[in-house]
Amino acid sequence: MMQCAVTSMTTGDWSIVAAVYVGIVFVAWRTQHRMRGVADFLAAGRSAGRYMLTISYGVAAVGAITVIAYFETYFRAGFALHWWEPITQGSILLAMLTGWVVYRFRRTRCLTLAEFFERRYSRRFRVFAGTCAFLSGLLNFAIFPAVGSRFFVHFCGVPETFALGSFTMSTYIPVMAVLVATALWFVFAGGQVSVLVTDFVQGVFSNIVFVGL
Secondary structure, three states, X not given: OEEOOOOOOOHHHHHHHXXXXXXXXXXXXXXXXXXXXXXXXXXXXXXXXXXXXXXXXXXXXXXXXHHHXXXXXXXXXXXXXXXXXXXXXXXXXXXXXXXXXXXXXXXOOOOOHHHXXXXXXXXXXXXXXXXXXXXXHHHHHHHHHHHHHHHHHHHOOOOOEEEEOOEEEEOHHHHHHHHHHHXXXXXXXXXHHHHHHHHHHHHHHHHHHHHHO
């Protein structure tokens, strides 16, 4: 029998979390039939519009580990480090409006940067770039779920351990398992199609919440 202490989350809070989670999973399930090939899996069939790309890209950058990183940065170095960020906004805006580099890259219809590097340089460089991207992603996916699970446990006030029969287990493990399983199911169910659409739904919901707050 599983036993755990009372958390700081109310029934209403958990209802909101459950409703959003179930809704996003339902959206991913509904979009999986739209993945019909490699282009759909890697680039959503190259059919995403500017608004979906903008919202999806923006919310993908707002994760638990990003929030923690900013808190840690400001705690260690203060807000003086933020001084350099507004200076780069002008150049970033110019690149976005003109499509600098990105426009030419999309014209090549390459599905990955490694494929583009093969066309521009050589196949050996493509293998090298793909290996670096794979190892970097593997390292990220090893750290992100661990940090994210600890964040949710502390933020939601969930006990760090719970009793399962005669055993005491860490709460981080099942939370991390849920995070990893959800992400993997999104990817394998519908590829980039499911990832883009679910990110878009999360972005719309987050913007509504931010405006309401």
